[in-house]
Amino acid sequence: MGSRRLGVAMATCILLSIGGSASESDFSTGPLIKDYGPVAIVPGAAKLSADTSFKVAFDVTARGNDQNLNRKFESAARFLNMHAAVGVDPKKMELAVVVHGSAVLDLTNEQRYGGSNPNAEMIRILQENGVRFVVCGQSATYQDVGIDDLLPGVEMAVSAMTAHALLQQHGYTINPF
Numbered sequence: 001m002g003s004r005r006l007g008v009a010m011a012t013c014i015l016l017s018i019g020g021s022a023s024e025s026d027f028s029t030g031p032l033i034k035d036y037g038p039v040a041i042v043p044g045a046a047k048l049s050a051d052t053s054f055k056v057a058f059d060v061t062a063r064g065n066d067q068n069l070n071r072k073f074e075s076a077a078r079f080l081n082m083h084a085a086v087g088v089d090p091k092k093m094e095l096a097v098v099v100h101g102s103a104v105l106d107l108t109n110e111q112r113y114g115g116s117n118p119n120a121e122m123i124r125i126l127q128e129n130g131v132r133f134v135v136c137g138q139s140a141t142y143q144d145v146g147i148d149d150l151l152p153g154v155e156m157a158v159s160a161m162t163a164h165a166l167l168q169q170h171g172y173t174i175n176p177f
Contacts, residue, residue: 027040036069037081057096057174058076063106075177096134100138123153123154136159
């Protein structure tokens with residue numbers, strides 16, 4: 001490694017070591033989803049242009065743990081909050097959450113869930129902000145979940161594969177996180 005590159009590498013390491021680390025206090029909810037989706041403002045992050053728009057699909061297969069929020073559902077809230085915080089118009093963010101596997105049960109009403117569903121309020125708020133929740137019909141059938149078992153506004157697709165294919169035809173990208 002040349003001396004210039006070595007110097008740059010060393011300077012970078014020093015700056016990173018004295019720059020501190022993020023803590024929980026660096027994260028907050030909002031500005032769009034007030035009670036869910038904590039994010040941190042990142043100084044020096046690349047700016048997004050005023051005409052930035054997103055059409056993003058999230059793929060969720062795992063159920064939330066022990067009556068807690070499904071963290072993958074909350075990713076949609078984080079996505080909305082972090083981009084609204086840096087000036088992206090909420091009307092220019094279209095999100096869909098495609099749910100299959102055991103996660104289907106996290107979209108069910110109290111009767112089917114077996115009590116209060118901890119995800120219900122967050123899902124309702126996300127839906128009010130334009131987020132679509134689409135259930136894989138194949139997984140729902142396997143889990144013995146019918147359309148009447150789902151929370152209000154949750155859509156039933158033939159399959160998750162079908163839902164993703166249709167979303168991609170409408171310009172959605174898949175978020176791998």
